[in-house]
Amino acid sequence: MGLALMVVIWLITLISTYFFAAKTWWLPVGAAASAEFIDKQFALTFVIMGVVFLAAQLGLGYIVWRYREQSSSPPSSYSHGNTNLEVVWTLLTAVLFIGLNLMGSRVWASQRFDAAAPGAVQVEVTGMQFAWYFRYPGPDGKYAPTSVKLMDPSAGGEAAVGLNTSDPDAKDDVVTGTMYLPVDREVDVSLRSVDVIHSFFVPSLRFKQDAVPGLNIHMHFRPTAIGEYEIACAELCGLGHYKMHGMVHVVSQEDFDKWLAAREAEKQ
Amino acid sequence: MATAATLHAHAPQGFIRKYIFSLDHKVIGIQYFFLALTAVFVGMFLSLLMRIHMVWPTAAIPLIGEIKPETYLSLLTMHGTIMVFFVLTTAPQGGFGNYFLPIQIGAPDMAFPVLNMLSFWTTFVAFMVMLAAFFVTGGAPLHGWTGYPPMSAVQSAGPGEGLGADLWITSIAIFCIASLMGALNFITTTLDLRAKGMTLMRMPLTVWSWFITAILGLLAFGVLLSAGILLLMDRNLGTSFYVPLIVVNGQVLGHKGGSPLLWQHLFWFFGHPEVYIAILPGMGVASQVLSTFSRKPIFGYRAMVYAMLSIGFFGFMVWGHHMFMSGMSPYSAFAFSILTMCIGVPSAIKTFNWLGTMWKGRIRFHTPMLYAIGFVSLFVSGGLSGPFLAQPVLDIQLHDTYFVVGHFHLIMGVAAIFGIFAATYYWFPKMFGRMMNETWGRIHFFITLAGTYAIFMPMHYLGMAGQTRRYSQFTEVAYQTKLLPLQTFMTYAAIITIAAQFIFVINLFWSMFKGPKASDNPWECTTLEWTTTTPPPHDNFGGHTPVVNHGPYEYGVPGAARDYVMQNDPATAPAH
Numbered sequence: 001m002g003l004a005l006m007v008v009i010w011l012i013t014l015i016s017t018y019f020f021a022a023k024t025w026w027l028p029v030g031a032a033a034s035a036e037f038i039d040k041q042f043a044l045t046f047v048i049m050g051v052v053f054l055a056a057q058l059g060l061g062y063i064v065w066r067y068r069e070q071s072s073s074p075p076s077s078y079s080h081g082n083t084n085l086e087v088v089w090t091l092l093t094a095v096l097f098i099g100l101n102l103m104g105s106r107v108w109a110s111q112r113f114d115a116a117a118p119g120a121v122q123v124e125v126t127g128m129q130f131a132w133y134f135r136y137p138g139p140d141g142k143y144a145p146t147s148v149k150l151m152d153p154s155a156g157g158e159a160a161v162g163l164n165t166s167d168p169d170a171k172d173d174v175v176t177g178t179m180y181l182p183v184d185r186e187v188d189v190s191l192r193s194v195d196v197i198h199s200f201f202v203p204s205l206r207f208k209q210d211a212v213p214g215l216n217i218h219m220h221f222r223p224t225a226i227g228e229y230e231i232a233c234a235e236l237c238g239l240g241h242y243k244m245h246g247m248v249h250v251v252s253q254e255d256f257d258k259w260l261a262a263r264e265a266e267k268q
Numbered sequence: 269m270a271t272a273a274t275l276h277a278h279a280p281q282g283f284i285r286k287y288i289f290s291l292d293h294k295v296i297g298i299q300y301f302f303l304a305l306t307a308v309f310v311g312m313f314l315s316l317l318m319r320i321h322m323v324w325p326t327a328a329i330p331l332i333g334e335i336k337p338e339t340y341l342s343l344l345t346m347h348g349t350i351m352v353f354f355v356l357t358t359a360p361q362g363g364f365g366n367y368f369l370p371i372q373i374g375a376p377d378m379a380f381p382v383l384n385m386l387s388f389w390t391t392f393v394a395f396m397v398m399l400a401a402f403f404v405t406g407g408a409p410l411h412g413w414t415g416y417p418p419m420s421a422v423q424s425a426g427p428g429e430g431l432g433a434d435l436w437i438t439s440i441a442i443f444c445i446a447s448l449m450g451a452l453n454f455i456t457t458t459l460d461l462r463a464k465g466m467t468l469m470r471m472p473l474t475v476w477s478w479f480i481t482a483i484l485g486l487l488a489f490g491v492l493l494s495a496g497i498l499l500l501m502d503r504n505l506g507t508s509f510y511v512p513l514i515v516v517n518g519q520v521l522g523h524k525g526g527s528p529l530l531w532q533h534l535f536w537f538f539g540h541p542e543v544y545i546a547i548l549p550g551m552g553v554a555s556q557v558l559s560t561f562s563r564k565p566i567f568g569y570r571a572m573v574y575a576m577l578s579i580g581f582f583g584f585m586v587w588g589h590h591m592f593m594s595g596m597s598p599y600s601a602f603a604f605s606i607l608t609m610c611i612g613v614p615s616a617i618k619t620f621n622w623l624g625t626m627w628k629g630r631i632r633f634h635t636p637m638l639y640a641i642g643f644v645s646l647f648v649s650g651g652l653s654g655p656f657l658a659q660p661v662l663d664i665q666l667h668d669t670y671f672v673v674g675h676f677h678l679i680m681g682v683a684a685i686f687g688i689f690a691a692t693y694y695w696f697p698k699m700f701g702r703m704m705n706e707t708w709g710r711i712h713f714f715i716t717l718a719g720t721y722a723i724f725m726p727m728h729y730l731g732m733a734g735q736t737r738r739y740s741q742f743t744e745v746a747y748q749t750k751l752l753p754l755q756t757f758m759t760y761a762a763i764i765t766i767a768a769q770f771i772f773v774i775n776l777f778w779s780m781f782k783g784p785k786a787s788d789n790p791w792e793c794t795t796l797e798w799t800t801t802t803p804p805p806h807d808n809f810g811g812h813t814p815v816v817n818h819g820p821y822e823y824g825v826p827g828a829a830r831d832y833v834m835q836n837d838p839a840t841a842p843a844h
Contacts, residue, residue: 001633001710008714009645016649016725025729025754027665028747034664042662049652056619056648063623064641067562069630075831076824077628081568085624086617093616097609097655104659105602111661112598129425129516151515162515195516196419197528199593199668203734203747208664212528212595213418214512232745234593234668234736236412238419238426239338242739 002068009061017054020046031225031250032205037107039206045100116188116220121181124190126161127198127211128153130240132231133161134179136260138172143190145169151194162194174263179248182256183226191217199235202248210235223250279806289389291381292806296388297367298699303392304359304688305773307350310399314347316766319759323752325741338427340740341410345428346402348413349436352542353443354395356684360549361485362391362450364691365478367699369454371797372472374463374814374836376807379456383449390446398439401432409433412738414539417510417531418523421502424516434503437496444493447485454482463796465816469573470835472795472820473566476573477552480580481545487584488541495534502526532594536587544583546680547647548576550687551618554643557690558622559821560793561637562629563831566821567621575614575621582611592660593667601660608658615651619644630824634791635709636694642717643686649721650679653728668738671731674724682720689716689772696779697786701803704779712771719765726754794834795820 019025030039067073124135124143131153137143144167151162158165158175181187191200193211201208204227209219233244251259280286290296320327321335321343328334335343366384370377378384401408409428411420419425420433458479462471471479501507502523510531511523559566566572588596588604622644631637653675656662666672696704735742735751742748742755789798796816800809814836822833 001638002631004714005633005638005641008718009641012645012718012721012725016721019726019729025733025751027732028734038661038665041659042656042665045656045659045662049655053648053652056623057645059623060641060645060648063626064631064633067626067629067631069563069632073630075826076563076630078565078824078826079567079628080565081571081621081624083568086568086571086620089620090613090617093613094610097612098606100655101605101609101659104661105605108598108601108605108659108661111664112601148513148515148520151518151520153515153518195514196422196425197416201668201734201736203665206665208593208667210594213514214526214528215595217595230745230747232734232736232748236341236410236416236419236738239336239341239410239740241341242337242741243744245744 002065006061006065009057009064013054013057013061017050020050028204030204030206031223031227031229032207033222033224034107034111035206035224041104041107044103048096048100112219115218117186120186120188120220122188122190123179123181124192125179125200125211127191127193127200127233127237127244128160128195129238130233130244131160131177132179132200132244132246133157134176135161135163136174136263138174138264140169140172142169144173148194153194172264172267174260174267176263177246179231179246180256180259181223181248181250182253183223183250185253186220186222189219189221191219196237197235198233198237198244201232201234202229203232204229205248208234223248226250226252289385291377291385293366293370293378293381293384294699294804296384297363297365299388300358300362300366300391301364303395304355304363307354307358307395311347311350311355312766312769314343314350316762318343318347319762322741323756323759325743337740338410339407341412341426341738342402342408342428342432344738345410345412345436346398346408349440350398351681352413352546353440354391354398356546356680357447357542358391359688360553360684360691361454361478361481361545362388364553364695365454365481365549368695368797369475369478370457370461371800371804371808372475372795373458373461373466374796374809374816375457375461376809376813378453379461380453383453387446387449387453390442390449394439394442394446397435397442401435401439404431404435406430406432409436414535415499415531417499417502417528418514418516421499421511422514422516422521423503424519434500437500437503441493441496441500444489444496447489448493451482451485451489454478455486458482463814463816469570470816470819472552473555473569473572473576474549474552476576477548480576481548484541484545484548484580484583488538488545491534492538495531495538499531529591529594529596532591533587536590537584539590540587541580541583543676543680544579546684547687548579550643550684551576553687553691553694554622554640555625556795557636557640557694558625558644559823560791561632561634561640562626563632563823564625564629565819565823567624567627568617569819569821571617572621575617578614579611582607582614586611589658592663598660605658605660609655612651612655612658615647619648619651634693635704635706635713636690636791638710638713639686639690639693642713643683643690645717646678646683646686646720649725650675650677650683653678665734666731668736669731670727670735670737673737674727674731677724677727678720682724692776694791695797696776697790698797698802698804700780701786702779702783703786703790704783705775708771708775712768712775715768715771716765719761719768722761723758723765726758730754792830792832794818794822794832796835799834799836
């Protein structure tokens with residue numbers, strides 16, 4: 001029985017580790033500036049936890065086999081423990097875990113403690129059951145006010161986010177169902193929700209933030225590779241949660257300007 | 269008020285007083301156990317339907333038909349709620365804690381037997397109210413076991429958010445009241461009713477774990493109860509604790525100025541300690557069983573006690589790690605994250621001490637021991653994904669993905685269930701007077717161990733790849749559709765593992781009536797429940813109170829007549 005148990009625990013451990021180590025399923029290729037730091041921290045955590053995982057599981061398997069009761073076994077050791085070992089173990093774990101955490105915190109601070117750089121592209125992201133809308137303030141750089149009373153989700157576009165079209169700032173506000181961003185420019189996202197909580201998750205851009213009704217949350221990131229990236233809502237928001245899907249198109253600055261100008265022209 | 273001693277001078281007569289409205293903690297423990305057993309089968313059946321729907325969304329299921337996305341969310345909500353409250357909280361604490369805490373400390377019963385009966389029947393009512401949510405118009409709620417408002421606070425947020433959601437909250441509120449009564453009883457009993465010589469540092473680690481769990485319950489359930497009442501008021505009385513000005517389905521609602529994050533803070537102030545409420549008794553049982561079947565004293569008894577106390581203590585200061593992406597201040601994330609890492613330290617101490625307990629032992633592989641070893645393995649696997657999620661910067665990628673689902677299922681789901689299995693196989697002889705079948709126990713163990721790893725380990729891979737949780741199907745997002753083969757594999761693993769649980773149930777009921785008779789101490793254990801007859805008499809020790817002379821885990825004692833010294837053996841026995 002000891003042997004069987006060792007074999008099963010070892011097999012489970014090695015098979016599990018194989019699929020991590022072989023990166024059969026892994027983080028999608030990063031396309032934002034933060035990806036390098038996040039992926040490095042992930043890999044470091046993965047190596048440390050992987051070593052502990054292997055040591056603990058393989059050790060467990062070995063111990064249950066090695067110390068199985070046989071007629072030839074010596075009497076069990078009458079020991080109540082070892083305080084020195086406990087202290088060493090405690091300190092090691094504390095240093096390891098807290099050190100790892102402090103390293104990660106540096107990246108977190110650079111991501112979330114500072115505001116977006118001046119001159120960042122402004123985009124307002126609005127979540128609602130079950131769609132995302134994106135608003136660009138246009139050449140004047142100002143978002144026109146929106147109002148809950150004007151919201152009509154079934155109409156889509158400007159009406160869905162409740163844009164006050166009589167406001168002069170609204171003239172150049174562009175509302176779309178797809179997000180376009182210029183590559184290598186910082187993006188200042190302002191996240192809102194009109195009904196329940198949603199979460200704006202773009203795995204390739206290493207970006208996630210809940211959109212909470214009643215809050216306007218500013219976040220920033222910088223896409224670094226041209227391409228199309230999928231948005232998946234990450235907070236349970238109702239029966240259509242699974243299809244609350246969207247696209248981010250990261251394009252060259254030139255293409256972005258062209259695209260935005262075309263949207264402005266459509267509006268006039 | 270009548271004391272436990274006077275109430276228990278005579279065993280009650282008549283079926284109803286003896287088996288239904290019983291004041292005997294042993295009967296109440298068994299009632300809790302069967303309530304949890306019923307609940308776990310309901311919860312497991314719901315998960316089976318979920319797994320089938322996720323990979324074959326249009327499959328017609330006999331008698332149920334095709335599952336719709338909203339039905340999937342109802343299943344998900346009820347699966348989580350039933351498992352967390354009526355299984356993981358009910359079985360280890362209400363079931364085994366009720367039965368064995370008084371006996372292990374040498375008491376004739378709980379401190380407040382009437383309160384004990386009341387807390388069971390209140391839990392029973394809560395369970396019935398919860399199940400009723402399935403059968404009302406609109407069905408069970410969709411908002412998940414965490415019930416985040418505004419979704420849970422607004423009737424028009426989706427089907428199931430009407431009467432179903434009201435019943436769901438009411439049931440949880442009733443459950444909170446029952447748990448508060450239970451917690452008071454456990455704490456009082458542990459502090460006041462210990463037999464002579466049963467000092468705190470001679471209590472079995474199971475008793476410590478139930479005691480600490482009760483303290484956590486006392487502090488946590490009160491908060492959830494209040495939060496639930498506020499939510500009911502938002503839903504039905506027009507208040508705005510959690511709901512700001514919003515538009516749902518094109519309708520402007522009458523709420524104004526509430527904070528959805530308030531609920532998250534209150535909920536997780538309960539919710540995180542709840543994780544430890546589920547797992548601490550498992551830790552206690554694993555310690556007890558590992559020591560017994562390794563024939564060795566527990567490694568570092570005091571360290572184990574301090575580790576559990578610090579897990580309980582830190583457990584109240586880390587709720588914000590569920591909220592890194594919620595819009596909470598990023599500065600507070602920093603503090604919550606460091607404190608969360610601190611919990612890793614006592615958890616690591618416990619793992620180390622379990623390995624140390626088996627080291628140089630003489631390990632006997634009875635079924636309870638297999639489950640305790642499985643518990644350690646799962647605790648390690650589930651625990652080590654914690655330091656990923658505890659780092660806010662990694663949580664950006666992993667929050668609300670299958671990585672989280674894999675993490676908590678391994679550690680608070682399956683590890684805790686393995687603790688319950690270990691406890692069942694271990695104490696069954698004492699509870700029912702017969703032995704369970706070992707061969708079937710082993711078969712059940714190996715299928716369950718391999719099966720649960722096959723279900724939950726791949727969830728980590730899916731999470732890394734960005735698979736979001738609570739999606740009823742993966743047809744709409746292209747990168748997620750590619751992950752479907754792995755989901756399909758997990759569904760097959762789930763079907764096999766669920767089928768294997770019938771081995772357990774058949775073994776349980778068959779052994780109850782047909783198993784070989786158990787002796788008073790079949791595992792050669794040291795703690796007080798094994799000093800009394802099998803099953804124990806109504807007052808636990810047949811008219812006398814045991815006197816405790818030894819610590820709880822005196823195995824492999826050199827010079828002893830047997831290889832163990834029981835807690836009530838004469839003081840002259842060679843042990844310290």
